[in-house]
Amino acid sequence: MTDVVEFRDATKAFRGNPAFRNVNLTLRKGEVLALVGENGAGKSTLTKVLAGLYRLTSGELRLEGAPVQFASPAEALRCGVAMVFQETNLIPSMTVAQNIFLGAENFFNRLRGVNIAAQQHLQSLNFPVEPTALVSSLGAAKKQMVEIARAVHHKARIFIFDEPTATLTPEEKQHFFALIGTLKKQDASIIFISHALEEALTIADRIAVLRDGQLIVADDAKNFTRERIVQAMVGRQLTAQLYGGETARRRVRKRGEKVLALENVTMGKAVRGATLSVYAGQITGMFGLVGAGRTEMMKIAAGVLKRDFWHGGRIKLRGEPVRFRVPRQAVERGVAYVTEDRKLDGLFESMRMAQNVFLGRLAMGANPVAYVTMAEARRQSERWLDALNVRAIDKNAKVIELSGGNQQKIVVAKSLIQNPSLIIFDEPTRGVDVGAIAEIHHMIQSLADAGAAVVVISSYLPEILSLSDRILVARQGRIVEEMTVDEATEEKIMYAAVH
Amino acid sequence: MTNTPRSRRLASRLLGSQEGIVFVLAATAFVVFALALPGFATPGNLVSLVRSVSVLGILALGMAIVVIGRGIDVAMIATMVVSVSWAFVIARTGYPLAEALVIGGAFALVAGILIGALIAYGDVPPIFATLAAGSIIYGLGRTFFFTLEMQNVPPGNDWFDFIGKSRVLGVPVTVIAFAVLCALAHFALTSTRFGWQTYAMGSNPNTARTTGVPMRAMVIAHYALSALVAYVAGLILASSASAINARLYNSTMIYDILLVIVLGGIGLNGGAGRIRNVVLGTIFVGILLNGMTILDVPFTIQNLVKGVVLLLAIVFDSLVNPRDEQTSQQGDL
Numbered sequence: 043m044t045d046v047v048e049f050r051d052a053t054k055a056f057r058g059n060p061a062f063r064n065v066n067l068t069l070r071k072g073e074v075l076a077l078v079g080e081n082g083a084g085k086s087t088l089t090k091v092l093a094g095l096y097r098l099t100s101g102e103l104r105l106e107g108a109p110v111q112f113a114s115p116a117e118a119l120r121c122g123v124a125m126v127f128q129e130t131n132l133i134p135s136m137t138v139a140q141n142i143f144l145g146a147e148n149f150f151n152r153l154r155g156v157n158i159a160a161q162q163h164l165q166s167l168n169f170p171v172e173p174t175a176l177v178s179s180l181g182a183a184k185k186q187m188v189e190i191a192r193a194v195h196h197k198a199r200i201f202i203f204d205e206p207t208a209t210l211t212p213e214e215k216q217h218f219f220a221l222i223g224t225l226k227k228q229d230a231s232i233i234f235i236s237h238a239l240e241e242a243l244t245i246a247d248r249i250a251v252l253r254d255g256q257l258i259v260a261d262d263a264k265n266f267t268r269e270r271i272v273q274a275m276v277g278r279q280l281t282a283q284l285y286g287g288e289t290a291r292r293r294v295r296k297r298g299e300k301v302l303a304l305e306n307v308t309m310g311k312a313v314r315g316a317t318l319s320v321y322a323g324q325i326t327g328m329f330g331l332v333g334a335g336r337t338e339m340m341k342i343a344a345g346v347l348k349r350d351f352w353h354g355g356r357i358k359l360r361g362e363p364v365r366f367r368v369p370r371q372a373v374e375r376g377v378a379y380v381t382e383d384r385k386l387d388g389l390f391e392s393m394r395m396a397q398n399v400f401l402g403r404l405a406m407g408a409n410p411v412a413y414v415t416m417a418e419a420r421r422q423s424e425r426w427l428d429a430l431n432v433r434a435i436d437k438n439a440k441v442i443e444l445s446g447g448n449q450q451k452i453v454v455a456k457s458l459i460q461n462p463s464l465i466i467f468d469e470p471t472r473g474v475d476v477g478a479i480a481e482i483h484h485m486i487q488s489l490a491d492a493g494a495a496v497v498v499i500s501s502y503l504p505e506i507l508s509l510s511d512r513i514l515v516a517r518q519g520r521i522v523e524e525m526t527v528d529e530a531t532e533e534k535i536m537y538a539a540v541h
Numbered sequence: 542m543t544n545t546p547r548s549r550r551l552a553s554r555l556l557g558s559q560e561g562i563v564f565v566l567a568a569t570a571f572v573v574f575a576l577a578l579p580g581f582a583t584p585g586n587l588v589s590l591v592r593s594v595s596v597l598g599i600l601a602l603g604m605a606i607v608v609i610g611r612g613i614d615v616a617m618i619a620t621m622v623v624s625v626s627w628a629f630v631i632a633r634t635g636y637p638l639a640e641a642l643v644i645g646g647a648f649a650l651v652a653g654i655l656i657g658a659l660i661a662y663g664d665v666p667p668i669f670a671t672l673a674a675g676s677i678i679y680g681l682g683r684t685f686f687f688t689l690e691m692q693n694v695p696p697g698n699d700w701f702d703f704i705g706k707s708r709v710l711g712v713p714v715t716v717i718a719f720a721v722l723c724a725l726a727h728f729a730l731t732s733t734r735f736g737w738q739t740y741a742m743g744s745n746p747n748t749a750r751t752t753g754v755p756m757r758a759m760v761i762a763h764y765a766l767s768a769l770v771a772y773v774a775g776l777i778l779a780s781s782a783s784a785i786n787a788r789l790y791n792s793t794m795i796y797d798i799l800l801v802i803v804l805g806g807i808g809l810n811g812g813a814g815r816i817r818n819v820v821l822g823t824i825f826v827g828i829l830l831n832g833m834t835i836l837d838v839p840f841t842i843q844n845l846v847k848g849v850v851l852l853l854a855i856v857f858d859s860l861v862n863p864r865d866e867q868t869s870q871q872g873d874l
Contacts, residue, residue, distance in 0.1 A: 344751075346750075346751055368750065368755075368756070368757075369750055369751050369752070369753055370750075370753040370754070370755055370756075372753075373752070373753030374753070379751060381751060386747055387745070387747035387748045387750070387751045388748055388751070389745065389748055390740075390741050390744040390745050390748055390749075390812070391744065391745065392744045392812050392813060393740065393741070393744055393812075397737070397740075400737075401737060401738070401741050401749075401752055401754070402752055402753075404734050404737055404738060404754075405738070405752050405753035405754050405755075406753070407734060409734065410733065410734055410735040410762070411729075411733050411734070411735060412733060412734040413732055413733065414732055414733055414734055414736070414737055415732060456752060460753070
């Protein structure tokens with residue numbers, strides 16, 4: 043078999059932080075390659091380079107032996123590379139036929155002609171989709187078919203699927219696998235990213251495991267077992283230096299009062315009957331892969347999201363049933379949520395550091411005409427900025443000018459100044475430098491030591507293991523496993539988290 | 542030679558922001574008019590210049606608060622003409638004018654609260670909510686409250702003339718009202734919880750919500766305030782002209798308010814700008830209009846000039862201060 047795609051010493055870095063480095067990987071003609079790895083291992087970034095969304099920082103990408111550099115997804119598509127995203131890229135208000143021809147329209151289009159051509163095309167692929175149906179009326183599986191039909195229509199020979207089965211029902215999954223078979227028969231090459239290891243083992247010809255941006259192993263699927271994959275996914279030496287040892291010599295904190303209890307909480311498809319408890323005086327770690335619903339569960343507890351009105355389950359704060367409509371109500375009751383996406387809802391980027399932190403304090407009071415000065419803001423925020431060791435050359439700097447680590451510390455300080463008794467950290471060290479990670483971890487530890495109930499959501503196993511006293515594992519909108527840190531190992535957690 | 546860096550620094554400060562650019566433009570226009578037009582730089586004309594735009598400036602203050610909180614209120618003129626006209630109609634049926642004015646104010650307040658509630662609880666985008674509310678308020682007013690376009694100030698209320706026509710120490714009361722309201726708005730925005738949370742909402746509404754800012758109450762307060770400010774501006778306008786003309790609703794006044802805001806440097810994305818930007822925008826528009834009026838430029842040409850100046854200021858600003866993808870993405874109108 044010939045190599046269709048080849049990554050040679052490929053590295054992609056964002057602002058100096060490599061998403062993956064020195065990857066050597068080939069994709070052969072007519073094969074199915076499964077890419078597996080933890081969140082943030084670099085799978086998505088790697089495929090996005092191939093699809094023309096990013097460019098390599100160094101190394102090269104070869105397509106059928108010739109080095110290429112795609113400027114845009116459109117150019118990649120012209121060269122035969124099509125990516126099917128987790129959230130589909132179709133236009134919901136247009137029909138199936140219009141979507142298939144999107145970007146390949148003639149100057150004048152006759153609706154009937156387009157519909158007939160689309161019908162023939164769909165039939166040749168054996169897809170049972172009505173060309174005149176609106177895309178918004180289709181289910182997830184059919185949307186995927188339309189997307190694939192569009193890619194085939196654009197003469198794609200290499201298909202990339204990012205978590206294709208995550209949103210599908212079991213029946214739809216079978217359909218999807220049949221579809222991959224069809225594509226394979228037509229000599230197309232397929233890369234698919236999956237968290238479902240069984241799927242990778244059954245339908246892939248080869249499996250490549252990525253960890254921390256490096257290709258660990260790529261081998262024929264028949265040489266793999268589930269255990270070998272999990273081991274390849276989690277086994278690390280490098281990171282052990284940063285987190286290592288802490289677990290062993292640390293004492294496990296005793297649980298205090300039960301602060302938060304979720305009972306059978308449901309929200310749409312993201313959270314489906316989650317039950318969990320959080321106790322004072324200890325750190326509860328939450329692990330799960332993308333789409334497990336960890337963030338959503340905690341956002342519901344903090345009033346950022348609302349659970350279903352009917353059959354939404356119950357939430358108790360210190361034994362008292364609560365239903366928060368807005369985050370403000372939660373904040374008043376001493377619940378703070380430190381977001382995973384500080385740009386989206388963690389920072390006031392155009393405002394100064396002290397203002398950001400002090401606004402957290404201001405949100406606690408009610409009197410709108412209360413007198414506020416910058417000096418007061420500096421004085422009150424200083425304590426927390428010092429405690430977290432925020433280093434900025436200019437005390438008046440706007441938050442947008444700070445480094446990722448300092449920005450994260452500002453978000454944390456903004457919540458801590460509210461003096462919460464339950465504090466939820468969602469990916470507290472994402473996009474943060476090593477020094478700041480240590481300082482934020484230290485702060486999290488001392489909060490729990492001081493008696494607060496602390497939740498840490500993380501996709502990074504060493505972080506979960508080094509911080510938590512108690513670990514919850516989420517999968518498909520539920521908590522599926524609870525363990526103390528003594529009995530937890532990376533393999534055990536990962537085993538519970540994958541399907 | 543030694544002061545080259547300093548002057549360069551000054552130049553970069555002036556041209557480094559839209560505020561500075563407009564300041565330079567305003568100063569240039571002032572100098573040009575002062576040299577070219579004999580009657581322009583006299584104290585009498587300068588006072589009348591400020592006076593002629595103070596109503597616009599007051600309206601812009603209300604708009605500024607809403608815009609900084611990432612909203613927009615295009616119903617201001619409708620609220621203004623309807624509430625003031627209605628107050629006059631009530632007064633003419635026999636009520637004392639003072640009581641009628643309280644009723645008019647209450648109407649404006651209720652209108653503002655309803656608009657705010659529509660936006661805060663109904664999640665209607667502010668531009669649509671206020672556009673619709675404006676025509677509903679105007680329609681209601683013209684159908685049920687009054688039929689004549691022109692509503693004169695009820696006779697026998699000489700005290701009402703005070704705010705629009707008299708002077709204190711040679712300064713028109715209108716200008717004093719503008720100055721006092723500016724000071725109040727400045728204090729509210731820079732030194733109260735309300736003001737800080739307004740900037741926070743404009744800077745990032747998602748963060749404000751998660752942090753626990755009472756978003757809905759704040760939004761309602763913004764629109765209630767802008768309606769009240771519109772009412773006050775309407776009273777001053779009616780007092781100085783001895784009447785209020787409902788046709789203002791169909792004029793370009795609401796665009797003039799936005800012109801003042803945008804020229805002054807209060808970004809429509811919210812979270813940026815201060816009261817001094819409103820003052821700057823008001824004075825610049827005042828200089829332009831006054832100069833053109835002395836030159837006897839026809840009204841339509843004046844509008845054309847306003848439009849061109851606005852466009853130039855925006856284009857020049859985006860050339861000097863290029864926005865990156867992320868800042869331009871968030872919250873365009």
